[in-house]
Amino acid sequence: MLSELLAGWGAEIEIQEVGSGRPNLIACFEGRSTSQSLMLEAHSDTVAVEAMSIPPFDPQIEEGKLSGRGACDTKGSMAAMLLAIRSILDSEGRPPSTLYFVSTCDEELGATGAHHLIKGGFRPNAAIVGEPTELSIVHATKGALRWKVRTHGAAGHSSDPRSGVNAIYRMTRVLELLEGTVSRSLQEKEHPLLGRPTLSVGTIHGGHQANVIPDLCEIEVDRRVLPGEKRDLLTRELAIEISLARAGNEEIAFDLEETEWYPPFEENPSGPLSKILVAACEKVLGSYSHETAPWASNAGVFKEAGIPCLLFGPGSIRQAHTKDEFIDLAEVVQAARVYAEVIRGFGS
Numbered sequence: 001m002l003s004e005l006l007a008g009w010g011a012e013i014e015i016q017e018v019g020s021g022r023p024n025l026i027a028c029f030e031g032r033s034t035s036q037s038l039m040l041e042a043h044s045d046t047v048a049v050e051a052m053s054i055p056p057f058d059p060q061i062e063e064g065k066l067s068g069r070g071a072c073d074t075k076g077s078m079a080a081m082l083l084a085i086r087s088i089l090d091s092e093g094r095p096p097s098t099l100y101f102v103s104t105c106d107e108e109l110g111a112t113g114a115h116h117l118i119k120g121g122f123r124p125n126a127a128i129v130g131e132p133t134e135l136s137i138v139h140a141t142k143g144a145l146r147w148k149v150r151t152h153g154a155a156g157h158s159s160d161p162r163s164g165v166n167a168i169y170r171m172t173r174v175l176e177l178l179e180g181t182v183s184r185s186l187q188e189k190e191h192p193l194l195g196r197p198t199l200s201v202g203t204i205h206g207g208h209q210a211n212v213i214p215d216l217c218e219i220e221v222d223r224r225v226l227p228g229e230k231r232d233l234l235t236r237e238l239a240i241e242i243s244l245a246r247a248g249n250e251e252i253a254f255d256l257e258e259t260e261w262y263p264p265f266e267e268n269p270s271g272p273l274s275k276i277l278v279a280a281c282e283k284v285l286g287s288y289s290h291e292t293a294p295w296a297s298n299a300g301v302f303k304e305a306g307i308p309c310l311l312f313g314p315g316s317i318r319q320a321h322t323k324d325e326f327i328d329l330a331e332v333v334q335a336a337r338v339y340a341e342v343i344r345g346f347g348s
């Protein structure tokens, strides 16, 4: 167990129960100075294993690559962070500043572990979030806001369609609106680094059987969010758009529910934390690069809470969530050396 390993290394361990069987792990290594604290964070969950072409939980090493679900997203980063901490403890006894290793649950399901951590008041002075960035420093990403939209109708016998109100027909008006007016309006927004926001409908469910007029239809909508866009406003705007839509002359009965929120993320690429990470990359890798990414992560949650934050880790996002996920072990070792330099550089 990770908690036992880290307790054995002298960390003070806290386990937060976020949901049933879904813990956050916080391991604290007190620094020589306790005035500042740095968090290294790597989420513990993975995406599902269906449709994988390799055994998901039987890691194999071939030609320097380790395969298995989560190898790249984001156990590679986690292993590198643990190697870095172990090397600091071995060489220096203690980190220069207080160091937290944190592994949150359910990053892939709305970042609920990270949201829970922040709601509990946890506020380190800076954070490095491990995700597959190909050893680049990612300082801006889009966020994501997800909704369920339900249209309501009235059940009736399908032999007399006018005896009910068809919720699926009503949803087609909503889908036309989302694909048309709402998607076109996104073209008017642009971020200099991240481009345009996007919108996609991912699932649809409705009806019970063919001979019953459906009284309910539900879709899930994924909206990618730019820095500066506000969650509450986006939800209000969508609710207004749908409330203005009509089925014939009738209003559409519907409800709208926010299900997942990943705040967009933007950090100053020349701020103090970036300077430490740049120096670490230059020392270990001989160079550095600043990048941006379209995907969302825990970094937005931490940054929204006022914690200076950057993303850095081994592996490529092209290998994350794939049927044959793997991580290049040489990159894990390089990332570990970079993390170790960050720990040395922070607060010293």
Ligand SMILES: [Zn+2]
Pocket: 043, 073, 074, 107, 131, 132
């Ligand atoms: Zn991840």
